Amino acid sequence: MAKRSWLALFLCAALVFTVVGCSSATTKKGGFAAGLVTDTGGLNDESFNQSAWEGLEKAKKDYGVDIKALESKSDDDYIPNLTKFAREGRNITWAIGYKFDKAIPDIANQFPDAKFGIVDSDLGGKIPKNVTAVTFKEEEGSFLVGVIAGLTTKTNKVGFIGGVTSPLIKKFEVGYIAGVKAVNPKATVSVAYAESFADAVKGRSLAQSMYNNGADIIFHAAGGTGKGLFDEVKTREKGKYWAIGVDRDQSNLAPDHTLTSMVKRVDVAVYNVTKELKDGKLKPGQHVVMGLKENGISMADKHVSPDVEKKVEEYKQKIISGQLKVPSTEAELANFKP
Amino acid sequence: MQQLFSRMNKMSTFLASLISIVLGMLIGAIMMVAAGYNPLEAYNALFVSALFQPYDLGETIRTVTPLLLTGLAVAIAFRTGLFNIGVEGQFIVGQMAAIIVGLKLPLPSGLHAVAAVIAGGLAGAIWAYLPGLLKAVRGVHEVIITIMMNYIALYLSNAVVFHLLAPGADSTEKIPDSASLRVQWLSDLFGGARVHLGILIALAAAFVMYVLVWRTRLGYELRAVGFNPLAAEYAGMNVKKSVILSMMISGAFAGLAGAVEALGTNGYLPIMNDFTGIGFDGIAVALLGANTPVGVILASILFGVLEYGGGNMQFEAGVPFEVIRVVFAAIILFVAANIVEKIFHSRRKKGVKTNA
Structure with a gap:
């Protein structure tokens, strides 16, 4: 008997859940609708998801x-997340990250009738x-921080730490080297790759050895x-x-030691395209x-001296006007004459 | 009479699970009310959107598939008295092996997928062999070893992707169609969802487990060792062999889960920041399913619906997915603590007294 009453209870509960079922209605407004799907970093990643x-x-x-x-x-x-937005008929669905x-x-x-964006x-x-x-x-912004580094260095030695060797990160490295050499041909750039995007310990040890070998930026x-740096x-x-x-203003990580940051304006890109x-x-x-021309890249100024800033502005205008083309591969770097 | 009693007993296990589910969902509802959400709207969104559209139904089945296999993996080890926490790691090596075969072995269509699935199952079995061996020979507790081997599996898989399969990239290439478990007509049937043939493999595995454990001499031995290893040994059974075999079968199921997930759902292997959680959810599935094949099938369906529908719940009713994890946990708590059984027993005893 006891069992029966339990069963009855369960059936009642089940009934409630299903009957109430049919009432939901997601009304859609007539205006423009945009959806955004983050990668596994989530909305509060203090990086490009948040910015988007x-x-x-x-x-x-x-x-x-x-x-x-x-x-996500x-x-x-x-795929299910993108599908949800596409089915809802959003005018654009953003997928953030490669x-x-x-x-x-x-x-x-x-969904050939839906529209998507990928960053x-x-x-x-x-x-x-x-x-x-x-x-x-990325090479354009890296060039400008290279200019800043080349003009600010006292030891004529600067460094670059890359995450994983890939065409994307090479763009940063090549642009940076070109920027340094453009203003300070005597300076040398030491380059190291951690082969990881999440190994702060490795980042720190690479930074340590570069500083110990005379690099000051x-x-x-x-x-x-990079947190290790x-x-x-x-x-x-x-x-x-x-x-x-890099990517956003990182001066909160080391307020007195962050010369500048190269900021990727994912927010501007998403806003403009939408x-x-x-x-x-x-x-x-x-x-x-x-x-730089499209405002997709900017500098976060912290401790850059006014003289250096003037020079940076000069180069920035040269890049925007197309007078200077920043190399993005090693082959282009070899032929680069500032 | 005896039969009737055992049937009643089975019935009560089933009922106990059902009641635990309802109680778990009630806890979730209370949480939602406390946080200012409407629980009826949320659960409604969950079930309606998990089941009532072909695409969603297909994606739900896709979510159920690996859960069913990892649930079976935990259940079969449990039948031999082993607590296989390493299902997650065996899942990961299964994934890895399947993708390696899928990418690197040029085989004709059909055979390719079969070879990749078998490779996944084998990898899982081998990964589980070591803890089984250590348990049988040295008496090392399987929980400790399997937990540790989960980490080894995770970082091994990442290293293989990074150094061998896709140097300098974040994930491997997609496997060719010849190794994929997805078939067009099945996807078309479900509105383009990623449902794949893995579900058939999973159901077949449930049947295999039933036959193996309850219809063969080996299965009888496995269960006997699970009930009482000393008695089993005294009766002339080879306990060590049973322990190792049970772990390997369990690992094979987990490896199959990884293989079908890799070959059917994604088709590629990413560098993982963290565990997938599918193996750990298998523990919950097995527990709720009372370590029986039919129970595991039902439990995996429930968890699949909650998992996939939970995402939709967030989308439609704005209720965060974390609530669903609370419901998961509450259900497991009720099942594990046997609260429902306690209520039953006290009632039954009272009834007996009044009758007397």
Whole structure:
């Protein structure tokens, strides 16, 4: 008898859950709607996911764009998350990070009427008709921080720490070296790769040996590995040893030792592309490259002296006007004459 | 009479699980109310969006597939009295082996997928052999070793991807279609979802477990060792062999789970920052399913629905996915603590007294 009553209880509960079922209604507004799917970093990663979301929030403020975000818990979630937005009929769905480079072509093929955007990948040049791919001219920003390093160094030795050897990180390295050499041909650049984006201990030991060998300024493009650089520079003499941050203003990691940071404006990119799609100015299926000219790259100034800043502004204008083309590969660097 | 009693007993296990589920969901509902969400709307979004559209149903089945296999893996080891926490690691090496065969062995279509799946199962079995051997020969506790081997598996897999399969990249290339477990008609049936043939492999594995454990002499020995290893040894059974074999079968199921997930769902192997969690969820599935094949099938369906529907719940009702993890945990707590059984027993005893 006792068992029966339990069963009855369960059935009642089940009934409640299913009956209430049919009432939900997600009404869609008539306006422009944008979705954003983060990679496994999540919305509060203090890096490009967060920055991208800030871009959409600005679009919401300025143009009343209806925005919504989904965080991916694992690689498995990329496709279902993108599908949810596509099915909802969002006007654009952003995939943040090159980790989506396998999911986006599949999903774009499956939903030919939906539009997508991907940040930090050009999909190997094969961009589907309904996808906008956004990449950045990292070499241009790296060139300018190279100029800053070349003019600021006292020892004529500077360093670069890369995450994983890849064409993307090479763009940082090559641009940086070109910038240093352009203003200070006597300076030498020592280069090391940690072969990891998450190994702060390795980052620190690389930074330590570079500083010990006479370098006084180190630029990194190494994600979490770069945190080790800031850990190391903090322990050294103020005003003599410097670190240069990447992707966002990293001066909070070592306020007195961060010379500057090369900032990738993912927020600007997401905002601009969303706006241009909304206004019909941009046709999907294109590769959008964000450089200094497009405000896709900027410098976070911290301890740069006014004289150096003047010089940086000069080079910046030269790059924007097209007078100076910054190399992005080693082959281009070999032929580079400032 | 005896039969009736055992049937009633089985029924009560099933009921106990059901009640635990309802209680777990109630706890989740209370949490949602406390946090200012509407639980009815949330659960509604969860179930409706997990089951009522072809695409979602397909994705739910895709989520269920590896959970079913890892659940079986935990269950079969448990039948021999072994607590295989290493399902996660065996899952990862299964994934890795399947992708290696998928990428590096040029085989004809059909045969390629079969070879990759078998490679995954074998890798899992080998990965579980070591803890089984150490347990049998040296008496080292399998929980300790399997936990540690999870980490070895994770970093081994990352190292293989990084140094051998995809130098300088974040994940491997996609496997060719010949090694994929996805078939067009099945995807089309479910509105383009990533449902794949792995579900058939998983169901077959459940059947294999049933036959093996309850219909063969080997299975009888495995269970006997699980009930009482000393008695089993006294009865002339080879306990060491049983322990090693049980671990290897368990590992093979876990490896199969990794293989079907890699070959069916993603088709590539990324560098992983953390465990997938599918192996650990298998422990919960086995526990809720009372270590029986049918129970594991039902439990994996429930967890699959919660897992996939939970994402939709976040999307449609704005309730964070973490709530679903709380529901998971609460269900497991109720099952593990046997709270429902306690209530049953006290009632039954009372009933007996009044009858007398």
